[in-house]
Amino acid sequence: MRDRSSKSSYHTVDVVLVTAMGNELAILFTRSTSDRERWSLPWKAAQGAETLDATATRIAQDVLGEPPTWIEQISAFADGKRHPGNADISVAFVGLVPHETASPRPGNTWFPVGDLPPLSPRQRSMVEGSMRIIQARLDQAPIAFRLLPPTFTLGELQQLYELLLSKRLHKASFRRALQAAWLVEPTDEWRSEGRGRPAQLYRYAPKKRRRSHRGVRFDLLHP
Amino acid sequence: MRDRSSKSSYHTVDVVLVTAMGNELAILFTRSTSDRERWSLPWKAAQGAETLDATATRIAQDVLGEPPTWIEQISAFADGKRHPGNADISVAFVGLVPHETASPRPGNTWFPVGDLPPLSPRQRSMVEGSMRIIQARLDQAPIAFRLLPPTFTLGELQQLYELLLSKRLHKASFRRALQAAWLVEPTDEWRSEGRGRPAQLYRYAPKKRRRSHRGVRFDLLHP
DNA sequence: TCAAAAGTGTTTGTTATACACCCATGA
DNA sequence: TCATGGGTGTATAACAAACACTTTTGA
Numbered sequence: 001m002r003d004r005s006s007k008s009s010y011h012t013v014d015v016v017l018v019t020a021m022g023n024e025l026a027i028l029f030t031r032s033t034s035d036r037e038r039w040s041l042p043w044k045a046a047q048g049a050e051t052l053d054a055t056a057t058r059i060a061q062d063v064l065g066e067p068p069t070w071i072e073q074i075s076a077f078a079d080g081k082r083h084p085g086n087a088d089i090s091v092a093f094v095g096l097v098p099h100e101t102a103s104p105r106p107g108n109t110w111f112p113v114g115d116l117p118p119l120s121p122r123q124r125s126m127v128e129g130s131m132r133i134i135q136a137r138l139d140q141a142p143i144a145f146r147l148l149p150p151t152f153t154l155g156e157l158q159q160l161y162e163l164l165l166s167k168r169l170h171k172a173s174f175r176r177a178l179q180a181a182w183l184v185e186p187t188d189e190w191r192s193e194g195r196g197r198p199a200q201l202y203r204y205a206p207k208k209r210r211r212s213h214r215g216v217r218f219d220l221l222h223p
Numbered sequence: 224m225r226d227r228s229s230k231s232s233y234h235t236v237d238v239v240l241v242t243a244m245g246n247e248l249a250i251l252f253t254r255s256t257s258d259r260e261r262w263s264l265p266w267k268a269a270q271g272a273e274t275l276d277a278t279a280t281r282i283a284q285d286v287l288g289e290p291p292t293w294i295e296q297i298s299a300f301a302d303g304k305r306h307p308g309n310a311d312i313s314v315a316f317v318g319l320v321p322h323e324t325a326s327p328r329p330g331n332t333w334f335p336v337g338d339l340p341p342l343s344p345r346q347r348s349m350v351e352g353s354m355r356i357i358q359a360r361l362d363q364a365p366i367a368f369r370l371l372p373p374t375f376t377l378g379e380l381q382q383l384y385e386l387l388l389s390k391r392l393h394k395a396s397f398r399r400a401l402q403a404a405w406l407v408e409p410t411d412e413w414r415s416e417g418r419g420r421p422a423q424l425y426r427y428a429p430k431k432r433r434r435s436h437r438g439v440r441f442d443l444l445h446p
Numbered sequence: 447t448c449a450a451a452a453g454t455g456t457t458t459g460t461t462a463t464a465c466a467c468c469c470a471t472g473a
Numbered sequence: 474t475c476a477t478g479g480g481t482g483t484a485t486a487a488c489a490a491a492c493a494c495t496t497t498t499g500a
Contacts, residue, residue, distance in 0.1 A: 051302045076299035076314045091299045196451030197497035419478030420470035
């Protein structure tokens with residue numbers, strides 16, 4: 001049997017909460033308890049009894065008042081890089097939140113990804129990891145809907161996809177693909193944005209689960 | 224400042240080494256040091272100074288004699304599930320190895336995924352996680368080549384893809400896609416398998432990096 | 447009545463899939 | 474010479490992208 005005390009370490013759970021704010025993604029930061037001038041990702045020491053996912057959800061709930069609509073573990077970090085809690089190991093999570101329904105508790109603020117505050121090296125790696133995961137999951141599951149309120153216009157949905165993919169999309173093609181996938185259904189509400197024809201509101205309601213039987217994907221970037 | 228000793232825990236790095244053995248994937252197991260009748264995934268207590276990736280690579284090298292051709296962190300596990308080393312947290316990695324060039328050290332054996340030995344609950348989760356990651360990465364990077372020796376026939380490559388995807392592929396279409404992706408180049412060697420025309424040997428040599436500008440992927444399974 | 451945004455039918459070009467066939471070798 | 478697996482040209486089907494157009498509102 002090994003001697004546990006000689007190999008012990010201190011570990012934390014850190015959460016990267018992401019939302020779509022206007023025309024940019026934004027990440028939630030907390031004022032550091034030790035240095036009120038600094039900001040950090042929300043984090044806590046892990047409880048032995050709790051699963052990591054539960055801890056991450058609890059941390060998110062503490063700063064947002066409600067749990068994220070989607071959460072996933074990014075990775076464990078244990079390089080020598082500095083961490084605000086001086087943790088030996090930090091397990092990082094990424095969570096998505098619709099901007100409309102999320103109201104950060106006092107001391108927490110959204111920062112656009114293009115203009116983040118100074119950050120400990122390890123938490124900077126976490127932010128980068130979260131962006132990579134979002135990009136990757138976008139191609140594997142319809143996580144974009146996790147950033148939208150329960151009802152939304154197709155224009156909003158397309159804008160969000162354009163933001164996440166960083167490229168313009170063709171309106172007609174976008175709607176055709178959406179229709180073929182049976183992911184949304186129209187409500188009987190309409191929203192007028194001031195100028196132009198009012199848009200019908202839709203809700204996320206995935207019906208069929210037909211995975212397109214696509215061929216082998218060789219058209220990939222070499223890592 | 225927090226009291227580190229009151230929140231300390233013991234953590235390990237575990238490695239799921241995967242190879243393609245005949246017509247099935249196989250995973251490397253080590254005879255348990257305490258109970259010689261039991262098998263477990265290779266694992267070690269993490270060293271504070273080393274990065275997690277380095278530890279995982281070292282563990283793999285210890286049981287295989289050489290590092291894996293590809294390695295990636297699966298996840299950190301900290302649920303209540305049992306672990307052979309009684310770790311509070313285990314960080315799991317998945318590694319790929321070509322079967323032809325890997326020779327496990329004594330006390331280590333490949334088990335086909337369809338016929339694994341009894342396993343601690345946490346390590347079972349790791350095996351499941353490794354399969355999920357391989358399946359997912361297959362659609363994101365050409366990791367199949369990491370399971371092949373430096374040169375191989377297109378028949379072997381196709382068989383491997385059929386194994387990984389669990390479905391038959393059309394020969395001509397497979398080769399057309401492969402050619403369009405500029406991932407392999409022919410060597411001037413040929414291999415005769417006894418029956419039928421000898422096959423030309425190819426090597427993995429990705430040239431272009433043209434990522435196909437595919438549209439929005441809505442055709443996804445809902446998680 | 448014009449600008450602006452929503453929403454839709456049809457065409458075009460690209461790509462995956464399949465069919466059909468030839469080639470080379472061992473038994 | 475036949476069965477077996479390697480290898481390739483050509484047709485067909487599926488799909489993404491684009492074009493062109495109508496609809497509905499506020500100014």
